Amino acid sequence: MTRKRISESTIHRLSLYYRALSLLEKENYETVSSKELAKREKLTPAQVRKDLSFFGTFGTRGLGYPVRELKHQISSILGIDRVWRVALVGVGNIGSALVSYKEFAKQGFQIVKLFDNDQRKIGSNHKGIVISDIANLETELREANIEIVVLAVPATVAQYITDDVVRAGIKAILNFAPVNLKVPPDIYLRHENMSMELEYLSFALVNNHVPKRNS
Amino acid sequence: MTRKRISESTIHRLSLYYRALSLLEKENYETVSSKELAKREKLTPAQVRKDLSFFGTFGTRGLGYPVRELKHQISSILGIDRVWRVALVGVGNIGSALVSYKEFAKQGFQIVKLFDNDQRKIGSNHKGIVISDIANLETELREANIEIVVLAVPATVAQYITDDVVRAGIKAILNFAPVNLKVPPDIYLRHENMSMELEYLSFALVNNHVPKRNS
């Protein structure tokens, strides 16, 4: 239980460190310096060291960080050293792409339930999972001990489904619909807004933008 | 050409304002206050006013902002009041989902070229677009006057393809592969890292996280 409040940016960068360390491990690095780690993710060495220092002291002065060990530590901090039971609601374009998205499984996010409201899809087998009727969302989420729900449904119905999901006692939701959702304060809700980055590119091109702070 | 440097967060929030205004327009609102706009996107009124103030004065004291007008202004600031010619490389899981993703087209991002290296896909028609051989990437990007490239290819080959894309003179790249890419400094490169938000949820659940600053 982390007591000092950690910023979101730091957590997001932990994901980057984890990714870089996975690669370094494959490349048979034993240790890595904050400088090298920073270079690989376009950050500064000081940033890397400060981020890690929030969680402990993992390095050796003069040497750097032990790759395998640090990777393991970060996976433990992020909570991805275990399997999460994930349900996906909405097996449309985006939804079915996510089911096959290897990266999720690799990091312990196991999609074990699929829901849709399309009668033609319900009951059919999609990549080894039978698609459930969204009408039974609440009870089936409970029965399957789902911990995280991913929403890939149209914006128009996203709020109704969210209300169901919350009623099922789910505490973490990842929303792909381009709409803001209302949830009680104890629910973790995150958005994946795929247009946002394209809009950023558009803005940058039109305005010849140089950001104040680098992403 | 924006001279004062605008922060990335401000630009991302412009996307949110745009989205909220589109909805408000559908709901037949004539004007909207910073308070209401803030509420709809879980921000503060001061934040909304400050963000907008970087680009001009759009509101009327005592009244608020004109919905239609402000929406139009923001679309012009973001550069989405026009059509962007986009090419998508990698027609796999994610790639084909993106081709059908309505939100992109709605905002002026028109996918007009598809590339893949799979002989079975090359030459076939996917949602009205013939898939081109990735071997011809550079020349075909030029010929089609592509302005933005979306990469939905495996991480292992992303860098090679990026080099080609850069050689074709493309200045804006959106990368879905979970790997950091090297590009010259004059190229706008953005990442869509879909695991990142799931990892954040995992971290939050495990650590009972309350962020320092709200997203």
Place this chain on the structure above:
DNA sequence: GAATGTGAAGGTTTTCACAGCA
């Protein structure tokens, strides 16, 4: 009265710079 626009204040995050250790 209601709500914007905005300097100034207050927080937060990043970077600096260096002591300390292998």
Place this chain on the structure above:
DNA sequence: TGCTGTGAAAACCTTCACATTC
């Protein structure tokens, strides 16, 4: 010598609060 860990400084971003305008 090389590189971490970390207070302190700098940069940045958000919020406050109020003059201003409709």
